[in-house]
Amino acid sequence: MTKASGRRSRRPTMVDVAREAGVALSTVSRVVNADPTVGAEFARRVQTAIDTLGYRPDEQAQQLRRGTSRTIGVAVREMSARNPLMAEFERGAYASGLTVFAASTADDEERERAVVLSMARRGFDGVLVEPIGPDHSYLAPEMAAGLAVVAIDRPIAGPATDAVLADNAAGIRMAYRQLADHGHTSIAYIGDHERIFTARERADAFRACLRADGRPVTGMVHPGETEQARISEALRAVLSTESPATALVCGNVTTTFGVLTHLAAEVPRDRRPALVGFDDFPLAGLLDPPMTVIAQDSPAMAHAALELMTARLAEPERGPEWVTVPVRLVARGSGERAPVR
Amino acid sequence: MTKASGRRSRRPTMVDVAREAGVALSTVSRVVNADPTVGAEFARRVQTAIDTLGYRPDEQAQQLRRGTSRTIGVAVREMSARNPLMAEFERGAYASGLTVFAASTADDEERERAVVLSMARRGFDGVLVEPIGPDHSYLAPEMAAGLAVVAIDRPIAGPATDAVLADNAAGIRMAYRQLADHGHTSIAYIGDHERIFTARERADAFRACLRADGRPVTGMVHPGETEQARISEALRAVLSTESPATALVCGNVTTTFGVLTHLAAEVPRDRRPALVGFDDFPLAGLLDPPMTVIAQDSPAMAHAALELMTARLAEPERGPEWVTVPVRLVARGSGERAPVR
DNA sequence: ATGCTTTGAGAAAACGTTATTTTCGCGTTA
DNA sequence: TAACGCGAAAATAACGTTTTCTCAAAGCAT
Structure with missing residues (x-):
């Protein structure tokens, strides 16, 4: 006073x-x-x-002096979207005495760079990043200076980092198998643009399924932008041939929503194809029919990411490690319908 | 070298x-x-x-020396949940040259305190907070030291801060009116626990609607925990009287999901009540029937929050300001069904 | 008593910046 | 020619901590 x-x-x-x-x-x-x-x-x-x-x-002064912050950043495409993984990761980190701050990259490569660099220059000890672009060489000096980097959902191109991935290929195989087991012989795939790693993995796995089954690939695999117009177009192409697809695999939630929207608007209920979507979502069980999905194990992925992060913080020189987390099929009905026609 | x-x-x-x-x-x-x-x-x-x-x-050293960080923190209940507001806010802040870091409070009062204090002690210039508990006196010294605080969704109890609120009462009135206009005379409310500010406002507004209509209040208003069991119980109470409710207003998304789940499991389709939910959600239009909701204007709220924040950063001594953002009714079908029976 | 370790507190240097003050070289003017 | 002013770079003092070093006092054995 x-x-x-x-x-x-x-x-x-x-x-x-x-x-x-x-x-x-x-x-x-x-x-x-x-x-x-x-x-x-x-x-x-x-x-x-x-x-x-x-x-x-003053934590800022503390960190400046100590050279460590016990803070890790999360740079993810969309903070706002339903991202159970982040919630899990945060909970676990908090329990380990780490502070977690998140920022979104808005699916923009340049923005990711800015966000991650800002985190590094603020003395964050580590970064959990859902990588966007094809070039992450900007990370190399930061990693050399001690920044712990763990990639989630997709690997990082450039410097070798730890990564936690979902078993996309296995998920697609399960989806395909489920539909085939229920009598479908004409199964199509609609998904995200193949510039995205997961989309590429999933589309590739689907093509492999078709080939393994001795079925034609041409015209059955439709990756692309997740805009309603593009999805509707793909659907029309797939459903209006002389031997239309009787079942669909959707490559991600956005695609699933687009497909459901299109079907609700333009295809009579009794002529709709069977559906399996990649990624679970709330209300999936309340749709008509309830939606069969391939669910990722978000808690397991978050847990793995945290493990990798703490391991690297403790031992910065360890070799990079990739963890692939299994997915599972949640059968609710939409994927168990018999072929129409 | x-x-x-x-x-x-x-x-x-x-x-x-x-x-x-x-x-x-x-x-x-x-x-x-x-x-x-x-x-x-x-x-x-x-x-x-x-x-x-x-x-x-090194931004940390810069900030220590400069005493300002052009960084604002977001402390919100759940980062992971769909939170369009945060996305909007972040976009706007980024455009204004501010960096935004988010952390979740996990609906825990103590956690909120820790998170916000950590942000303050890291030199964040401002905090956008979705307040949890009844006591926010811990903010007073931080605000005195120059931390800009803006409350979102609910006001802060204790020190007077800026706040951005949705017009909860008007939303409830619109929901009630819509149902009444479609012939419903027995309308019930199920919502969140009244310890939460928004839940209190909404339940109160609903009671006022009943009274203004000259209808009995007893047994028609069911605030409480948003667990499935509690919601189912409330629903049974409301639907199994001698003159059961023919329409329902749901106080928030979680309640809406709970109600939909219960109805899908236990009430035959043709006997289900009309429904209006507070808060819009994805897929609402794809349900059967499509869900009528009161939608909050997230972009407007985010914009208002950013305005308040920048105004306060520029002029710390200005008086606290509350902004109430209008909501709107999105009629999709579930609220426009005639009474059954 | 003397010398030697132990204990515990203060002084000061660092961390990587920015802001303020000092110094210095040089052209201008009286 | 000496004093002056000025522009521009160097030196230095912060910002709020932690850590290392120093050093006085106390404890203990010889």
Whole structure:
């Protein structure tokens, strides 16, 4: 209360505490960090000074001095979208005493770079990133300087990092198998653009399924932008041939929604194809028919990511590791319908 | 390359650049900050040194020194859940040259405190917070020290802050009116627990609607936990009286999902009540019947929040301001069904 | 008593910046 | 020619911590 004459009160600092308690600055630091070499009487005096002043250490200065922040950043395409993985990861990290801050890359390569670099230059110890573009060489110097990088959902092109991936190929095979087992012989795939790693893996796996079954590939695989117009177009192409597809595999949730929207609007209920979607979503069970999906194991993926992250933080020189997490089929009805016609 | 003998390379710092360019530390700083008083030749030399070394300023040290970070934090209940508001806010902030980092409070009061305090002590300039508990007095010293606080979705109890709220009461009135206009005379409400501000506002508004219509309130308003069991119980109570409700207003998305789940499992299609839900959600239009909802204007709310935030950053002493954003009714079918029986 | 370790606190240097002050070279003016 | 002013670079002092070093006092054995 001595010199704070201005309206705006400054945050109390260690120096203030030291003055209040009548001890040296370094003694305050030792008390704050529970250094056992500080005497009981001194500790008490400092503690009361801390309490009366409402002192809180400045984490920024701490980190600058310590060179570590116990903070890890999450750079993900969309924070806002349903992203159970991030929630799981955050929970786990919190339990390990790590702070997690997230920022979204908005599916923009340049933005990802800016976000991740900003995290690195703020002293974040690690970054969990859902990589966007084909070039991640900007990460190399940061990693050399000690930034722990774990890729999620897709691997990072360029420097070798840890990665957690879903078993996309197995998921597609399960979807295909389920439809084939229910009598479908003409199965088509509609998915995301193949510039995206997961979309590429899934489309490739689907083509492999067709080939393994001795069925024609041409005209049955439709990757592309996830806009309604493109999806509707693909659907029309697939459903209006002389021997139309009786079943569909959707490559991701956006595609699934687009397909459902199109079918609801333009295809009579009793002529709709059987459907299996990649990725589960809320309400999937309340649709008519309930939606059969390939569900990713978000908790397991988050757990794996956290494991990799903490392992790398502890031992920065370890070799990069990839973890592939199994997926599972959730049969709800849409994928178990018999072929129409 | 002179002394970096260890495997792990240090990030280059201003001192390194200064040494490389053969100038003083402060000259490097001036070049980095585009100070016009630096000579062309010096600027060039420093710039090449920066490029060859790959120097990037340490934002942490910058912020410590500058006392400002142009960073604002978002503390929201669930980052992972669909939260279009946050996405909008982030986009706008990015356009204004602000960095946004988000952390989730997991609906836990203590966690909120930890997260927000951590943001403050890291030098974040502002915090957008979706407040949890009844006591936010911990914010007072931070605000006194200059932290800009904007509450979203609910006001903050304790220190007076800016806030952006949805017009909950008007939304409930629109929902009630829509159902009444379609012939319903027995309308019930199921919603979230009234410890939550929005739930309280909505339940209160619904009671007011009943009273204004001269209808009994008892037994028609069911706020509570959003667990399936509680919701099912409320539904049974409301639907199994001698004059059962023919229409329902759901107080939030979770409740809506719970109600839909219960109805799908236990009530034959032709005996289901009309439904209006608070908050829109994806796939609402693909349900059977398509779901009528009260939709919040997330972009408008995000925009308002950003306005308040920037205004406060610019002028910390301005009076707190509350902005109420209108909602709108999206009629899709479920709220326009005539009463059964 | 003397010397030697131990304990515990203070002083000061660092972390990587930016802001302020000092210094210096040089052209201008009296 | 000396004083002056000015532009531009160098030096230095912060920002709020942690950590290393120093050093006085106390404890203990000889």
